[in-house]
Amino acid sequence: MAIVSGRFWQKMDDGRVRCELCPRFCQLREGKRGACFVRQALEGEIKLVSYGRSSGFCIDPIEKKPLNHFYPGTPVLSFGTAGCNLSCKFCQNWSISKSRQLDTLASEASPEAIAATAQRYDCRSVAFTYNDPVIFYEYARDVAQACHERRINTVAVTAGYISDQARAAVFEEIDAVNVDLKAFSSRFYRRLCAGELAPVLDTLKYLYHESNCWLEITTLLIPGENDSDQELHAMCQWLVAQLGADVPLHFSAFHPDFKMATTPATPAATLLRARDIAKVEGLQHVYVGNVHHPSASSTYCHHCGELLIERDWYQLGKWHVNRGCCEHCGTPLAGHFDRSPGSWGRKRLPLKI
Template structure:
């Protein structure tokens, strides 16, 4: 079996007068000499051009519940084929997938597959969608775009789980091929972004605003709450107010609990009370759909009708216990239209997680 070509031409770069090339994909605008890799590690100057070294190479494939992305308003209960590559264009000290996103060992990418093979596998396993996740798909945009095209040809939708640190033509091209996105809004302060992610807040807010107002991508937002860093009432109120004012009250918000990991492995875990407090603050700010995550909290996982407050989707973990939406995605009690993409019946994949091996090429 021959692995896909690893020297894959990359887009979104230009030459500089001094012989270097500059990456135009994300706000880091890395400038590279021959042989040098960008901060994300997977984009490299090779023979005078930029290449994507992880095209066709993955850290693994797994079938997940769509709620794990997390997406609670995008075909609830359905199966999603998830995969990522290696590297990241942020440097989060609290990364929960650091063994993948911080990897500098290309030997970790044991699974190889063409976009057609991934689309074929998703269809074979009756997955409603394919998710680009585990590490940020922005940095393997070309591979994600090619895979999205193959998926759409088979009627499979695509999901991006991303920090939204992207700009320019790359952003337009990437999200044109995506049906739904969960964007990590890691905090609502520039100091947090600079200190704990090595990035900046403004480009993420730009991406969120652009996604909501300039695309048809279904959008949900996640904030991982780290005790003492981004969980104050003032910051949570400012974040919630901005989302409701600039994006609208129908964008679902997920506040998730941090567990000690990577460079914050001695930091305290997030108490259940904190994510519940964040949820209440966002609801008080006018957000219609607010969820808690990384904790077992049925109340915080339940989708409520904004009009009559009927419990429409009750979840136990990722398992849907009750589903009361009409075929059109309206509240079965009062008829209010619920924001999102829904089916007449919820999927029943539940809390499972199934690793999948994919042949390098489609059959």
């Protein structure tokens, strides 16, 4: 496992090193690790100590990220590392994101090997996921550059918890992003994530208005925590006003896990209620996830209402998209689409590199 010099840090007068990659701004003495676990003060600078190592590789459908408007039906080579810069009590990937053991990083692969493997399996994209790619920025950047040399897209699945000074660099080599907007409440972020809401909103505005990344958003709805009508209306109003009505929004079902194992799972009715609220507020493309509901997982034309992309879990059915437009009325559909859908379906293929 390689240790490489990181970006976005500065030395302090008292000998500590301040990491400036995320809003935590960890101030570390020699040998100490940041809250993310994988960035460490070594030799008077911040270094990434997990470069080139992964918790595993798997080929997934792109819809699993979830991205419904980015080359639907195509396969994506997915991987993550260890650690995270948030401390969500409800984390669904806690065995990876909360790992404090580098033994979690059992798979080793160079950026070139990852890109070559993606090409060999005809993957349209490579995704940095399972834990947040912000904390392994240098590795993700090098993988992204290797992928782009082979004309393979890159996807970041992130909480968007990034500092102002690092934001542009983190997304410079990324083609599509799904941001996990965990709630629309500062109290929720502080109490359940040990973070702040404002930097995430800044990331969303940057991605939509200043980057070339395709953006979709996911909110995991937790009963009694972030699923009130008032909060959902406020969130959707903000999304329409600050970003745009065409940003796809995914409401995903929580299941009991990690430090919230006694919290009940999210009923499907809650997701559908949230979807109705989002559509009332003007969002054009709203989906539900982690539940089986084909109609609420499919894509419709926001102008004429006709079905454009039929989904049953991650399996695509009817396809009425012609050159990125509704086949029925000609209205453009926001996103990136091929002439025909991919055929990867629901397959999940773990592999070693």
